[in-house]
Amino acid sequence: MISIENLVKTFPAAGGVGEVSALRGIDLEVAEGEIFGIVGPSGAGKSTLLRCLNLLERPTSGRIVLRGDDLSQLTGAGLRAARRRIGTVFQQFNLLHARSVRANIEFPLELAGLDRKQRRARADELIELVGLGGKEKAFPSQLSGGQQQRVGIARALASQPDVLLCDEATSALDPTTTDQVLDLLAELNRSIGVTVVLITHELGVLRRICTSAARLADGRIAEAGRILDLVGEPGSVLGDAIVPVGVGPSEGDGADTAVVTTIGDEARGPWLAQLVRKLDADISVDGGRVEQVAGVTVGRLRLRFGPGVSRADVDAFVDAQPNVTLSWGVGAGVDGSSWAGAATGGVVT
Numbered sequence: 001m002i003s004i005e006n007l008v009k010t011f012p013a014a015g016g017v018g019e020v021s022a023l024r025g026i027d028l029e030v031a032e033g034e035i036f037g038i039v040g041p042s043g044a045g046k047s048t049l050l051r052c053l054n055l056l057e058r059p060t061s062g063r064i065v066l067r068g069d070d071l072s073q074l075t076g077a078g079l080r081a082a083r084r085r086i087g088t089v090f091q092q093f094n095l096l097h098a099r100s101v102r103a104n105i106e107f108p109l110e111l112a113g114l115d116r117k118q119r120r121a122r123a124d125e126l127i128e129l130v131g132l133g134g135k136e137k138a139f140p141s142q143l144s145g146g147q148q149q150r151v152g153i154a155r156a157l158a159s160q161p162d163v164l165l166c167d168e169a170t171s172a173l174d175p176t177t178t179d180q181v182l183d184l185l186a187e188l189n190r191s192i193g194v195t196v197v198l199i200t201h202e203l204g205v206l207r208r209i210c211t212s213a214a215r216l217a218d219g220r221i222a223e224a225g226r227i228l229d230l231v232g233e234p235g236s237v238l239g240d241a242i243v244p245v246g247v248g249p250s251e252g253d254g255a256d257t258a259v260v261t262t263i264g265d266e267a268r269g270p271w272l273a274q275l276v277r278k279l280d281a282d283i284s285v286d287g288g289r290v291e292q293v294a295g296v297t298v299g300r301l302r303l304r305f306g307p308g309v310s311r312a313d314v315d316a317f318v319d320a321q322p323n324v325t326l327s328w329g330v331g332a333g334v335d336g337s338s339w340a341g342a343a344t345g346g347v348v349t
């Protein structure tokens with residue numbers, strides 16, 4: 001649905017000397033109906049990418065293609081029409097405080113030239129959809145943060161966009177409200193089929209609702225893929241951050257360790273007991289975690305094998321298990337906290 005092709009964005013540096021390369025050639029595909037999370041440390045280029053996607057910023061070069069239409073070089077009426085195909089939800093809600101809930105939601109429809117009756121009908125439909133029935137006449141200051149963000153979501157959906165872009169949409173909310181708003185986004189994705197692209201610092205957002213994710217680093221895509229593939233992929237920094245198992249032993253201490261990842265119910269069998277029996281060796285568990293990721297149970301264990309265990313035997317055993325993968329060595333299970341604070345709060349810093 002969205003194809004980003006070799007997207008480059010440079011800004012003049014502060015002081016006017018030289019340039020800042022915010023995006024250095026981004027290639028990314030977002031499929032229809034996905035909830036796609038974009039994460040990365042501060043300064044990686046997330047906001048710039050989002051601003052290019054919602055056409056507030058013109059790329060220096062490269063293309064953004066939405067359902068076959070190149071949006072990157074549009075101007076005038078074409079640009080305004082294209083903007084209506086992309087709804088944006090903001091971290092600080094960006095509501096008009098002198099307007100009621102209904103009038104906030106009607107605002108983009110006024111700009112689009114819909115008459116009063118059409119606007120009201122559409123706004124009332126959206127108010128029900130986001131769970132704000134009865135709050136039509138309330139003003140933003142009379143609403144909780146979560147309710148205000150529901151208005152922001154309804155407003156972003158008013159023009160029936162192809163894509164909903166969420167810019168840290170839950171960062172200003174408490175954890176319970178965050179979960180409710182995320183669940184609403186997932187529900188809207190299911191019920192009206194809107195594709196969602198969200199930028200986030202929070203790994204919990206990836207775990208709870210995203211189907212795919214990309215990690216930006218220094219203006220480039222460091223890795224991207226389906227969340228469950230990333231989690232099962234040996235050495236994936238994002239996978240390790242989403243389901244962290246803590247720091248491994250230091251290099252050279254002689255331990256033979258591996259991180260085993262199990263995905264889904266099929267993988268929940270007594271494989272560890274079977275492995276111990278098969279190898280007839282000591283295995284200790286150095287770390288582990290079980291998480292719900294995209295609605296699927298994912299378990300990761302850091303195992304330490306006793307002397308004499310053959311890696312080939314372990315590999316053969318794991319290969320025969322459905323939905324189990326293994327990554328050998330001290331490098332496996334990168335400490336997510338160095339990149340993402342995953343072990344503590346799950347915040348990407």
Ligand SMILES: Nc1ncnc2c1ncn2[C@@H]1O[C@H](COP(=O)(O)OP(=O)(O)OP(=O)(O)O)[C@@H](O)[C@H]1O
Pocket residue numbers: 011012013014020021022040041042043044045046047048049
């Ligand atoms: N308008 C601008 N003028 C000059 N440099 C800019 C501008 N906007 C962004 N940059 C630079 O581009 C780089 C990427 O910034 P961006 O805000 O996209 O990162 P980010 O990943 O969103 O960071 P954060 O998570 O802190 O918001 C940074 O080096 C930033 O200083």
